[in-house]
Amino acid sequence: MIKVDKTQLQIHLSERYRDIKKPELKAVMMIQDELLSSLRDYLRGIGFIEILAPIIGPATDPGIRGAKQVSFDYYGTQFKIMSSMILYKQMAINSMEKVFALSPNIRLEPDETINTGRHLSEFRQLDLEVAEATYNDVMKIGEDMVTFCIKRIKTNCSEDLEILGRKLKTPKTPFKKIKHIDAVKYLQDKGYNVKQGEEIPWDAEGYLSKSHEDFFWMIDYPKTARGFYDKEDEDNPGILKDFDLCYPEGFGEAISGAEREFKYEKVRQRILNGGESEEHYKWYLDMLKEGTTPSAGFGIGVERFTRYICGLEHIWEAVPFPKVPGVVSP
């Protein structure tokens, strides 16, 4: 964790029109342009269709680890800005086998996340979903996609990487897979306050990421740590068929995804067990009741990927108009 002076940062970011003229920020933006293009070229190349992500809606992703959603009045009904488009991806794969979108997301993270170096309240996920896929299928896509992008950026943006002083390594595939249960044990042995059945806190995840020299998967999260939409492993009750991809060198989480639960009654029960109301997820439950296509997918944060590629300490250097939790800026 770093220690950021909020007032200083607020002054700094309110003058973004100065920073934006600097060669370092220009280099980041050139690399980000190549990254966006690489992501799309890779996905379209293997048959994905790009769809337009929702911006607002009556319900959004509840599984956002303590962040707040933005609610507002939409013609007399309470609407939210998307915290992720996960529910909508499951609708789209009823039409097409492989879909992706550049999804705009808002999560009002708690003020203290200013010190993690990797939280923004406004960010974009490259979100994808594949019909009839297993979680292993989409992990393979994630691994190949990340490698494709890094290779292309090393080739096409060598001068920009040099401006940033970044020595970017080409990842070695296949990536190592670590089960959540084993990661927790390992971190407990190292003295971290990590509990089985819970999400791994940011500092501990950062340590795990720092102790790796290459990308690695974390798999098989406990049911109690994730949203209602991730599928339980029938051979392994209490464990989900889900995964995170972690960057090496302490950059933390890259990808989060899973095989989806698509059975109406199971999802309904998990929504109720999570203390939420069925009415809130009406269209989604109606869809599951009628029958929806099984799928798997993931999201990758574009700013975090940019941060890793560019080797930046702070995520607000990885986006032209950054919104940092608790900081008011353009």
Added chain:
Amino acid sequence: MIKVDKTQLQIHLSERYRDIKKPELKAVMMIQDELLSSLRDYLRGIGFIEILAPIIGPATDPGIRGAKQVSFDYYGTQFKIMSSMILYKQMAINSMEKVFALSPNIRLEPDETINTGRHLSEFRQLDLEVAEATYNDVMKIGEDMVTFCIKRIKTNCSEDLEILGRKLKTPKTPFKKIKHIDAVKYLQDKGYNVKQGEEIPWDAEGYLSKSHEDFFWMIDYPKTARGFYDKEDEDNPGILKDFDLCYPEGFGEAISGAEREFKYEKVRQRILNGGESEEHYKWYLDMLKEGTTPSAGFGIGVERFTRYICGLEHIWEAVPFPKVPGVVSP
């Protein structure tokens, strides 16, 4: 104008998970994917850099013809969801010569726009800006870009166009240019209630679009009809260096853009004359005060372009998860 039953439409759109399985909507989504890809390929091919559009911020575009912006509390300050990223584009061209972004926009349009067939409360603009450019320069880009996309879709999506029964014509360039003053005179002669110095109402614009068999530009809008950011023609006081592109066949507005006013004192005066507060646009005015790069640019609505290409009566058929003014749906 069409006459839409709001309750019926609400029921229909709440069951989007059924519609999405239909071959017609799939064809639209396949064409939209090709459109997004064509837009980006064209722009990157002539040296544009893609940037990440802001989603929210302290100030957004006020020139939105009677629609309401969405406001919410952002860590103790009032923020808005972007109604357009226009102010931010002017910041970005201080770093790079040519920028574009797929910009998410929310405008709570009045309920009656449900009957225009071309208003959504949630939509995306392909927004671009060019440093040191004239309005004629960016009109040329718009013309070539639109033609490039249509040609490519005719080639790559012929089967999807056939499913929709759409005979899409390749536009003939250069497009005709009509001055706002002449368009108003013409419409007055046809009996429309149109006034000099004001925006042309939707029904009259629809008539003008219907009376054309090919794309046409409307140029030189009066200062009283547009936002504070469009540049006044110094040789022609009261007239702006701005433009709209209109689709033929009654599909109405495609593109809206201009050369930008970049002088601090002029913008400040126009903000005050428009009855708005300087404080509201603080970062933007600070930027202009320090000195910013002159530029020109435009935005093109992705859903409206999709609607034209596909020949759809209603714009809500041109997007997977439509938000129609006054209608609550996923």
